[in-house]
Amino acid sequence: MSHFGSYEDRVKDFDWSIAEKELEYNDGDVINIGWYCTDRICQMGKGEKTALLWEGFGGTEKKFTFNDIRIASNTIGSFLRELGVKNEDRVCLFMDRIPELYLGFLGVLKIGAVAQPLFSAFGDESLFVRLDNAQTTAIITTRKHVSKVRKIVEKMPYLKHIIIVDYDGKKPLRDREVAFSLEEATPVEEFECFPTTAESPSVLHYTSGTTGQPKGVKHVHYSLISQYLTAKWVLDLHDDDIYWCTADPGWVTGTSYGIIGVWSLGVTQCVLDSGFSADAWYKFIDKHRVTVWYSAPTAIRSLMKAGAEIVKNNDLSSLRHLASVGEPLNAEAVVWSQEVLGKPFHDTYWQTETGSMMLVNFPGMKVKPGSMGRPFPGITAVVLDPESLEPIKEPGRPGLIGFKPGWPAMMRTYWNNEETYKSKFANGWYLPGDRSSIDTDGYFWFTGRDDDVINTGGHLVSPFEVESALLEHEAVAESAVVAKPDEVNMEVVKAFVTLKPGVEATPELELKIMNFIRKKLSSIAMPQEIEYMAQLPKTRSGKIMRRVLQAKEWGEEIGDTSTLEDDE
Ligand code: PRX
DSSP, rough: SOOOOOHHHHTTTTTTEEEEEEOOTTSSSSSSSSHHHTTTHHIIIIITEEEEEEEGGGGEEEEHHHHHHHHHHHHHHHHHOOOTTTTTOOOEOSSSSOOHHHHHHOOOOOOOOOEOOOTTTTOHHHHHHHHHHHTTEEEEEEEHHHHHHHGGGGGOTTTTEEEEEEOOOSSSOOEEEOOOOOOOOOOOOOOOOOBTTTTEEEEEEEOOSSSOOOOEEOOOOOHHHHHHHHHHHHOOOOOEEEEEEEOHHHHHHHHHIIIIIIHHTEEEEEEOOOOOOOHHHHHHHHHHHHHHEEEEHHHHHHHHHHHHHGGGSSSSSTTEEEEEOSSSHHHHHHHHHHHTSSOOOEEEEOTTTSSOOEEEOTSSSOTTTTTOBBHHHHHHHHEEEETTTTTTOOOOOEEEEEEOOOOTOOOOOEEOOHHHHHTTTETTTOSSSSSEHHHHHOEEEEEESSOOOOETOOOOOOHHHOOOOOHHHHTEEEEEEEEEEEETTTTEEEEEEOOOOOOOOOOOHHHHHHHHHHHTOOOOOOOOOOEOOSOOOTTTTTTTTTTHHHHHHHTOOOOOHHHHHTOO
């Protein structure tokens, strides 16, 4: 049995107080996500239940009960406090998916500091702009990634502590560096969490826009209300489930549903800290008897590519419910999973800014392959005419998605960028920047983004950031970055460049430029293809017409470019 009755039943009379009651939270109370995910679960008598089944590269395993993660997060929190880290200070978590990432996240929240998780594949430039924007006080990292911090440390006087969680004593620690070992530290049994309240800042996730630097999305502890209830209803998590969220906590899915949603419900989850391999993934499900699986379209398409044969080598009968997020889930992927895994993937749509799921397919609801589903109860969603910004009444006509502000997990602002935050609202609606239509049954159908941001394998990449980084390469004179269609990742990054006089356009140079971007930004932002051009298409005022290049990649009609000339 799922937690759900019919969609209509749940929407009718819905109130977020349902979650408040279940969490025994009253308006004005202290609310601390770190405490809710650990201490409260232990108080409910589940201290000895497994919270985390962790598997690292090469098959190393670790297991933590809820009491273990309670103590571990206390221990990390208390270490940070002793260093002098205070409430509201930003603490960056910059690690692969090791247990310290999950437990450190909770420890940071317990002392009322703001957790700033960053994807460990980020290069030094990506790291710097995000730490600089947040004026981060401390960073928790590992030997593998500390060299990137060292490269930029001189530019960051505000960064007081660099905490290395796997220091082996081989090389001396440098200025501001300090070692911390969860295994060797004295376990802190009793700990006074900082008394955060609903609007206290909790998590800062960075997301990329078309222009400008990445934006720090500020969330608050009250987000728990949405994350708890959506995890319960949409992921259909029950007490005896074994849940697997394949997202990295460097991104919002990995925290909202890879830490907060699941643990606030006291549910066991497993984590696999290694890259994608169809065989390894199926084995992981089989071995841990995973029941609920939250993944992403690119991973599903990669599984489809690997074929149905290798599915048969494993017993996947434990799977009860599958869900997906991050990019359009094509109808073929839903049909494939129904055929091969015996269950359809249920699409969910939301974003870093919304903090929790917005458009959903939950168990019991009719799944229409290719549709994002319907608004979660309590969410008012429309599509708006792009000109009038009034809701479109006719079914099937696409427009801009609009959400009525006010759900608990909504971002509170962009860090230090209130102006851009305000620009996301119009006519009383929050505009996530996506387009969709709504059919006669109220299902939403994604039609595209409303900006130039590239969504590659579920990761957003700002063309502006890649263009700026390209200009820092000694051979590049000008650059334009667009999305190029891709079978598995849906979109990949493609760069057009003109070279400086006298520089020869060779295949070797292309590789060098790619590598330059990978190191500076990340493997995700690295262009998969670089095309040399004698000149880039420009408007009369000299702006590069990215749209013309993009249209060419997608085989679309470019049309009359003279009309595009000055509006880019
Ligand atoms: O364009 C939408 C796309 O991903 C964007 C949000 O990306 P991010 O903030 O990184 O968060 C990703 C995980 C929550 C959206 O604005 N997107 C997300 N889910 C879907 C989607 N596009 C189509 N279908 C989806 N289900």
